[in-house]
Amino acid sequence: MARLIKTEKEVEGRYTEQWVVVDEDALEQWPAGARDTVGRPAPRQDGFQRARGEAQYTADIQLPGMLHAAILRSPFARAQIREIDLRMAEKAPGVRGVLGPGTGPLTDEPAYQGAPVAAVAADTDEQARAAMRLIEVEWEQLDPLLDPDEAVRRNELVEEPNHDERGDIERGLAEADVVVAAEYRTQSVLHNSMETHQSICQWEGDDHLTVYISTQFVWGVRERVAKHFGLPTDHVRVVCRFMGGGFGSKNGPGDYTFVGAELARRTGRPVKAALTRREENLDAGNRNATIQRLRIGARSDGTLTLLDGEFVNSTGWDGWLASTGGPMRMLYACENVRTVEYAAKLNTPPMLAFRAPGFVEGTFGLECLMDELAAELDLDPLELRRRNYAQHDAMDERPFSSKNLLECYRRAEPHWERREAVRRSSDGTWKRGVGLASQVWYGGGGPPSYAWVRVGADARATVVTAMQDIGTGSATAMAQIAAEELGLPIDHVEVSLGDTARGPYATISAGSSTIPSMGPAVRSAAADAARQIIEIAAQRHDREQRSLSLKGGRIVCSDGGSWPLEEITCLLESGQILGQGSRGPNPAGMRILTFGVQVAEVAVDVETGEVRVDKIAAIHDVGRVINPLGASSQVEGGIIQGLGHTLSEERLIDPATGTILTQTLDAYKLPTIADVPEIVTDLVDEPDTHLTNLGSKGLGEPPIVPTAAAIANAIRDATGANVRSLPISREEMLRALREASEREQVGASAT
Amino acid sequence: MPEVRVNGGAYEVDAPVGRSLADWLREDVGLTGTKIACNEGHCGACTVQVDGVPVLSCITLVHRVDGEVTTIEGLREHPMVDAFVRADALQCGFCTPGQIVSATALVAGNPTPTPEEVRHAMAGNLCRCGTYPKIEEAIASWQG
Numbered sequence: 052m053a054r055l056i057k058t059e060k061e062v063e064g065r066y067t068e069q070w071v072v073v074d075e076d077a078l079e080q081w082p083a084g085a086r087d088t089v090g091r092p093a094p095r096q097d098g099f100q101r102a103r104g105e106a107q108y109t110a111d112i113q114l115p116g117m118l119h120a121a122i123l124r125s126p127f128a129r130a131q132i133r134e135i136d137l138r139m140a141e142k143a144p145g146v147r148g149v150l151g152p153g154t155g156p157l158t159d160e161p162a163y164q165g166a167p168v169a170a171v172a173a174d175t176d177e178q179a180r181a182a183m184r185l186i187e188v189e190w191e192q193l194d195p196l197l198d199p200d201e202a203v204r205r206n207e208l209v210e211e212p213n214h215d216e217r218g219d220i221e222r223g224l225a226e227a228d229v230v231v232a233a234e235y236r237t238q239s240v241l242h243n244s245m246e247t248h249q250s251i252c253q254w255e256g257d258d259h260l261t262v263y264i265s266t267q268f269v270w271g272v273r274e275r276v277a278k279h280f281g282l283p284t285d286h287v288r289v290v291c292r293f294m295g296g297g298f299g300s301k302n303g304p305g306d307y308t309f310v311g312a313e314l315a316r317r318t319g320r321p322v323k324a325a326l327t328r329r330e331e332n333l334d335a336g337n338r339n340a341t342i343q344r345l346r347i348g349a350r351s352d353g354t355l356t357l358l359d360g361e362f363v364n365s366t367g368w369d370g371w372l373a374s375t376g377g378p379m380r381m382l383y384a385c386e387n388v389r390t391v392e393y394a395a396k397l398n399t400p401p402m403l404a405f406r407a408p409g410f411v412e413g414t415f416g417l418e419c420l421m422d423e424l425a426a427e428l429d430l431d432p433l434e435l436r437r438r439n440y441a442q443h444d445a446m447d448e449r450p451f452s453s454k455n456l457l458e459c460y461r462r463a464e465p466h467w468e469r470r471e472a473v474r475r476s477s478d479g480t481w482k483r484g485v486g487l488a489s490q491v492w493y494g495g496g497g498p499p500s501y502a503w504v505r506v507g508a509d510a511r512a513t514v515v516t517a518m519q520d521i522g523t524g525s526a527t528a529m530a531q532i533a534a535e536e537l538g539l540p541i542d543h544v545e546v547s548l549g550d551t552a553r554g555p556y557a558t559i560s561a562g563s564s565t566i567p568s569m570g571p572a573v574r575s576a577a578a579d580a581a582r583q584i585i586e587i588a589a590q591r592h593d594r595e596q597r598s599l600s601l602k603g604g605r606i607v608c609s610d611g612g613s614w615p616l617e618e619i620t621c622l623l624e625s626g627q628i629l630g631q632g633s634r635g636p637n638p639a640g641m642r643i644l645t646f647g648v649q650v651a652e653v654a655v656d657v658e659t660g661e662v663r664v665d666k667i668a669a670i671h672d673v674g675r676v677i678n679p680l681g682a683s684s685q686v687e688g689g690i691i692q693g694l695g696h697t698l699s700e701e702r703l704i705d706p707a708t709g710t711i712l713t714q715t716l717d718a719y720k721l722p723t724i725a726d727v728p729e730i731v732t733d734l735v736d737e738p739d740t741h742l743t744n745l746g747s748k749g750l751g752e753p754p755i756v757p758t759a760a761a762i763a764n765a766i767r768d769a770t771g772a773n774v775r776s777l778p779i780s781r782e783e784m785l786r787a788l789r790e791a792s793e794r795e796q797v798g799a800s801a802t
Numbered sequence: 803m804p805e806v807r808v809n810g811g812a813y814e815v816d817a818p819v820g821r822s823l824a825d826w827l828r829e830d831v832g833l834t835g836t837k838i839a840c841n842e843g844h845c846g847a848c849t850v851q852v853d854g855v856p857v858l859s860c861i862t863l864v865h866r867v868d869g870e871v872t873t874i875e876g877l878r879e880h881p882m883v884d885a886f887v888r889a890d891a892l893q894c895g896f897c898t899p900g901q902i903v904s905a906t907a908l909v910a911g912n913p914t915p916t917p918e919e920v921r922h923a924m925a926g927n928l929c930r931c932g933t934y935p936k937i938e939e940a941i942a943s944w945q946g
Contacts, residue, residue, distance in 0.1 A: 094887050094888055094890060095887070095890065095892070097895075098886070098887035098890075098892060098895075099883065099887055100895075101892055101894075101895025101898055102883045102886045102887055102892055102895065102898050102899070102902060103835065103874065103875075103878045103883055103899075104833075104834070104835020104836065104837075104873070104874035104875060104878075104898075104899040105835065105878075106895060107834070108837075108896065110834075110837065110838070111828075111834035113829070242930075243930055244894070244896075244930060245837070245839040245845070245847055245894065245896035245897050245928070245929070245930050245931075246837075246839065246894070246896045247839070293894075293895065294894065295837075295839075295894045295895070295896030296893075296894040296896060296930050296931060298930070327841065328839070328840040328841060328842065328844075521894065522893040522894025522895065522931055523893065524890075524893070680890050681890060683890075684890050684893060684931075684933065684936060687932055687933070687934075687935050687936070688893060688931045688932035688933065689932070690932070691932030691934060692930075692932055715840070715842060715844060716840050716842075716844035716845050716928065717844045721928050721930065722932070722934075723925045723926075723928065723934075724920075724921050724924045724925055724927070724929075724934040724937060724938065725921040725922070725925045727932075727934045727935060730935055
């Protein structure tokens with residue numbers, strides 16, 4: 052039954068109390084462990100469609116009469132348009148519509164390179180781009196602000212600083228036997244989804260709009276597009292059946308969709324607006340660079356007395372303040388903690404969420420600092436972490452809904468114990484070592500999310516919900532959950548998704564929230580359908596309802612009788628059994644987090660600064676695992692993105708002009724198959740007994756969080772060098788090695 | 803009018819000079835299984851075979867094609883497709899057709915490549931989701 056409750060909603064660790072309508076979650080959790088379908092490896096259901104090139108992505112959709120849009124973007128980091136002449140473009144072959152500054156997001160005062168200023172729609176993509184080049188602009192170049200510290204000094208901020216403090220920093224300093232201070236830096240990295248950002252907008256009349264878009268959130272796009280054009284939300288339909296990667300950059304409609312929809316409105320034709328790869332590397336979001344000035348203090352036994360950090364995010368012209376200080380506030384039991392976070396407003400492209408935004412950057416700083424402290428204290432880094440284990444959430448004294456980080460540490464031991472052997476395998480200039488880092492992140496999901504389950508006369512089921520599968524395999528996980536509840540083989544269950552006109556509201560595919568938000572709704576809908584089937588079967592076979600259950604495609608009675616499900620469902624003829632379900636509330640007053648630890652083995656050539664990662668063992672606690680096969684793919688994918696972030700990827704900006712130097716995939720170095728180390732995945736797979744009818748948390752983001760710090764700590768183990776800046780280029784590696792040898796010489800001359 | 807042979811059929815090339823093989827396949831022939839991700843020859847998503855050799859179709863002019871083109875649509879029944887799905891060697895799937903075209907070209911001449919040979923042959927096909935370990939597994943087990 053639906054009820055109105057006052058509950059806490061958590062966004063990025065901030066709680067607000069608000070009224071929400073939720074359905075009670077009446078189902079008991081399944082016992083821990085693998086079941087008939089849930090907890091067993093399942094290849095993805097749409098795997099053949101994708102692998103055979105049959106899946107239709109937004110990039111593949113061709114509508115009759117469709118025009119192509121090209122967007123003219125600012126070549127300068129900061130400029131003012133003195134004059135713009137659109138006439139040549141308007142007269143160019145194939146051109147059907149041209150927009151200038153002042154329409155929608157198009158601006159005559161671009162404040163970063165790549166900001167949209169004008170747009171053209173033409174019969175072909177080539178014609179649109181040719182016409183775009185005919186737009187004549189007289190620019191006045193202005194000095195860009197590029198230095199984040201300078202922006203903080205001038206109070207040029209995207210949002211107010213976030214100052215968070217508990218305990219007493221001065222007391223923490225006084226109680227410390229050892230204090231370590233260090234500055235860490237992380238670079239800006241680019242999502243580079245293989246399918247670039249794109250959408251097709253098609254109007255029916257002047258008040259109904261359909262948007263086909265490569266997105267992580269069909270409902271969010273619907274909301275924003277409807278608002279932009281002043282339409283009732285139900286007059287906007289958003290479709291995303293298949294999409295080619297997002298990683299946080301495709302949570303919203305993007306400027307290109309507003310431009311495309313306006314061109315479609317004016318021309319009366321469907322308009323596709325697709326970013327090129329170069330545009331993708333300019334104006335499709337980024338993980339912002341950070342500067343982290345950190346201090347840690349501890350007693351000689353390793354007990355932390357102080358954590359203190361100033362975090363300057365290079366947020367860019369727009370965006371939001373990602374929680375770079377989050378890990379420092381959340382990971383360890385420490386009474387005296389202060390974090391101050393700034394979102395510097397710069398003339399660089401706006402940041403967008405990128406797989407665990409803030410926490411990837413902040414974990415690099417914090418977990419490297421922990422190892423620098425361990426070295427000072429001459430303590431085992433794993434032991435140091437155990438001694439500061441947080442039994443409850445120290446930020447607001449909440450209990451965790453579940454936490455198995457100690458179990459993760461226990462499972463890390465065999466990998467950690469290889470240290471001596473790995474170090475001994477150092478060979479000539481190649482030094483080897485082992486490092487680890489812990490992980491904390493959100494991933495509990497929440498309401499609202501809804502699902503329907505339809506069972507027909509053929510005893511096959513379809514899960515209907517307007518979620519999207521961005522490549523994580525969440526659709527297959529939903530099929531597993533429904534199959535488990537209905538006692539059906541998984542190939543008798545299909546999932547229909549990706550269309551706001553063809554299913555109920557579903558969560559955004561971001562924040563590791565799809566399985567913890569959608570999974571319980573799907574189970575609840577399947578249980579509703581199962582209940583109805585059992586009611587019918589009880590009447591047909593004259594049995595008590597409570598003696599019947601569904602298993603292996605059959606109706607099974609506790610008296611030993613059993614009948615194929617189809618014998619009952621065939622009575623439906625054209626009728627259908629319709630189940631509905633929704634996501635219940637989160638447990639009140641609890642902190643729902645994911646945890647983990649990664650252990651890295653590296654080799655460093657101390658002569659050339661080359662770093663090679665040989666192995667990463669990833670142990671994570673994300674509650675119940677629905678599909679171990681898909682889960683291991685998520686872990687590997689997160690680690691490989693983390694590997695790029697750690698060693699090779701960096702958006703380079705010309706410090707003189709603020710223009711982006713890395714716009715292509717030969718300049719911007721993504722990991723290739725040849726860069727990948729051995730990856731060992733180990734998931735604790737213990738249901739969170741307080742969380743929903745599944746006990747599952749999300750896994751999309753946790754695996755990328757600790758990778759950089761684990762690698763940097765392994766480098767310290769191998770060489771004694773403190774790398775403090777990402778990416779760990781050869782220059783950074785050689786700098787750290789030089790600094791370490793100078794430190795050693797000073798130490799030697801002092802003694 | 804010139805013709806290009808694709809997956810066993812012949813297609814007339816009615817396209818302006820400068821049209822890429824990728825655009826021609828996707829828009830003129832309607833074979834959208836070949837994907838374009840960078841459109842400048844850096845990522846491998848658009849890989850097709852010409853006489854069995856992997857070629858980047860986004861930087862190949864359709865008028866210069868001299869040989870039999872095989873796209874993912876011509877490889878749909880190849881056991882490599884099944885191997886990729888079994889091993890979960892795809893996530894978003896956008897690079898996957900190109901990966902499979904490269905992988906089938908590799909095993910055509912070398913049915914049991916070493917891990918080193920796999921890494922060498924597949925290093926030109928980028929996957930942002932990071933399915934590489936599963937791709938290695940798929941190619942190692944493609945014969946079932």
